[in-house]
Amino acid sequence: MAKRIIEADDIIASIADALQFVSYYHPEDFVLALKRAWTVETHAPARHALLQILINSKLSASNHRPVCQDTGVVHVFVRAGMDVCIIQSGRAVTPSFQTLANRAVAQAYRYAGNPLRASMVRDPLGSRTNTQDNSPAVVHIEWVEGDTLSLTVAAKGGGGDVKARYAMLNPSDSVADWIISQIPTMGAGWCPPGVLGVGVGGSPEQAMLMAKQSLFSPIDIHQLQEQGAQDAAQALRLDLFNRINALGIGAQGLGGDTTVLDVKVKHAPSHAAMLPVAIIPNCAATRFISFELDGNGPATLSPPNPDIWSGIPQALPAQHGRQVNLDTLTRQQVAQWRTGETLLLSGKLLTARDAAHKRMAESLRLGSPLPINLHNRSMYYVGPVDPIPGEAVGPAGPTTSTRMDKFLPQLLEETGLLVTIGKAERSQPAIEALRHAGAAYLIAVGGAAYLISQTVKSARIVAYEDLGMEAIYEFTVHDMPVVVAIDTQGSTLHKVIPIQVQA
Template sequence: MTRIAQEDLAESLAEAFQFVSHHHPPDFVRALRRAWEAETHPPARAAMGQLLVNSKLAAQGRRPVCQDTGVGQVFFRVGCEVQFYRRDGSAPISLQAVANEGVRSAYRDPHNPLRATMVADPLGRRTNTRDNTPAVIQVEIVEGDALEVLVMAKGGGGDVKARFATLNPSDNVADWVIEQLPGMGAGWCPPGTLGVGIGGTPEQAMLLAKLSLFEPIDIDLLQARGAATAEETLRLELHERANALGIGAQGLGGNHAVLDVKVRTAPCHAATIPVALIPNCAATRYTRFTLDGSGPARIAEPDHALWEGIADQFDMPEALRVDLDHITQAEVAQWKIGQTLLLSGKVLTARDAAHQRMVDLLSRGEPLPVDLWGRVVYYVGPVDPVVGEAVGPAGPTTATRMDRFVEPLMAQAGLLAMIGKAERGPEAVEAIRRNGGAYLCATGGAAYLMSRAIKSSRVLAFDDLGMEAIHEFKLADFPVTVAVDSRGQTIHRFAQVGH
């Protein structure tokens, strides 16, 4: 019988969640580097270059790779011979409560505070729990005398793109998966891995897909040796067909949206094929540890050679430098899709709640708390800063959520351009064309790199909204890609078909 102190488990979980916030798994870094080296499409290559620099800087600075520090998910494999106890002699608590202790400690760490994501009362007030609890846990009882734990921080951009269908036995699974990808858009921040779960019941298929994402990236090895099973054959087919769609990194085009495809299967009813699809984004964050009763786990640091040769900052000599403090509509009209810009000067921030408030004010004929005329708005909800930072990691949020606000803010308030991630829908693209503005893509999953280009931050309005308040950032060489220009052309070609 192995006796494990629940305090050791909570401490191990806290350390794991802190670690994965700023460290990519080594296999992901290596796969991303291979994709970057092979990519020939300039916008996609630039985005992957930013992701690599961000990975290095986040590991060095021990600050989050992405501002969406994710839902705390824990998978327990508990040996039958494991017994839990409390060091203080009190009665053991539930694994859910222990997981909550670990998550609470990790997300409130003053040295690296993480952004709380979880909201209670999902159909009501949606109040933020402020410490990222509750953790989402799965428990499996297995043979043995050890406790195996898989810890992951899964951001909203990936899980929100999950898909499920119950196919007929005669249906083609590969065709169904490929049909889903254009409609998923780029909000899941490719490049990343696709997890496919096949069989079982609906909930089993989703779990299979999720768990498959945390297997090592090895598609290059599989391509070299060839498939030996039906699952491996499907992996190779999906990898090739998915990248042939041309979605590319961040949806900017190119051949490397998908770094790997993982497939897990289970027996199912003879009349059905349940199929689930879940992507893992460029902010891939997970680790494993085992407890045997000898104390808390210690997460091993990767060899720094992993990032050897990667620059300490993103530099692109051919990028166009833009002064936001003196920008004009005529200058915006010269921008072309796919062009990389380095932005300096003052930018406003706003997300869903701030947009709703501003549009409500406009509809009532009331003045806005900030002047948007000729300004640029960045869709961002940053992590709290620590000593020496103007702002914590501050990557873009998905722009499509703000699509319905584009026309009123541009036509009535004079907004000139927006910064976000992923594609815009037809309504937003048309509003941008009609008003002669632009939409710029920042790289999702490169939040720490982005924050290093933010030199100061102050709240201008709606301070009760916390991270969703309207801030004014002062930027210095903040990298973006022109995604929608003033003529209504969009770099996200897949969006024209997928939405």
């Protein structure tokens, strides 16, 4: 049988193009499912959050800027026919999909027209130095009969993967009951609503891989509801979809009708004594695309039909909320805020994430001065995308706040920090620390990063520049919309079970 010849450079170009494509285009079925959830949502805070995500999706598509500041860890799933021959510069080469994928990632993430955030760190047990170009990719290769080369390229955000769960159940245990027990403990850091992937059977590592791969199939739960389950896997999907949404976690954990847009299940044969189960969610930054290469050049990727965003405005409706001047903010003013209240922030806003918090905590432990004064300041948990001409900052949505919880009591007590801003719930110790300090916690909508960045009028790095996207910035914002999630009395907004975070 004749070999199918495919140029290595076409593989690199196709993966790089796909990474740019998925950074700003949601899959059509995902947008339509979000619109359906927004249309039927009866809980006002969740409905408003869904609208922000939809507007963000529309703006990102039209401006070719990322839907989320976390532009993801790159996964490349390769299904290669044994009769495919990869050549480079006319010479047959041993296929090194890892090398090709890494080159594509570096090319895509450094593209000047739409730079993407580099989030990967090397040496996870050591210095955790950023690789600067988001390589390496995570590559999965499956060799099959034939002469086709099929690829699925995904950019998986940390907010979803960090909520992955795995268990080895007894064969007599209920898979559905175990999954339902896990959903509240995941919190809202994965930016619901999204799709939940489930892997059942196989070996432990197979279950995790199946859970992730199940996410790359079309959203079709409503068709399944109409036709009814035809097998055990479909019955599990329907059961989980109904039970998870009945929990009332809702969009961004704010309560409401839709926590999952769909539930996907993949399964494989397993040992008679084993029942491995894994779950992984896709967040509001659902980014993946599949394509084939046939030897006639790079893949052609078709943009979504713009009609999918029909009925979605170009901007948020006129905001009604308490105007807050961050530059003159006092503890007395913060004490007047109440949980669930909308605020519109203007003025100077500091940013900090994990690495900056760790560094500040070490300085405080050693009695060294911090590089910035935090007294009566407000801090936003974000690692933004680099800007392009005309932008003060690239997409700048919130990161999950619980990761900063172990540092919060010390910062509140020793620096006079007054307000923190992020996404999702906080742990009980963090809630108590906020109440004790008379401080407040606000939330921005995860999945609305590009929309939020439009409120940032200027940005400059003020500390820890060597940390890259984790450096401390000072933003100047105007009417940045947030909601009071925890007020100075310790009253909390979220409908999920607060997570206990180890110090």
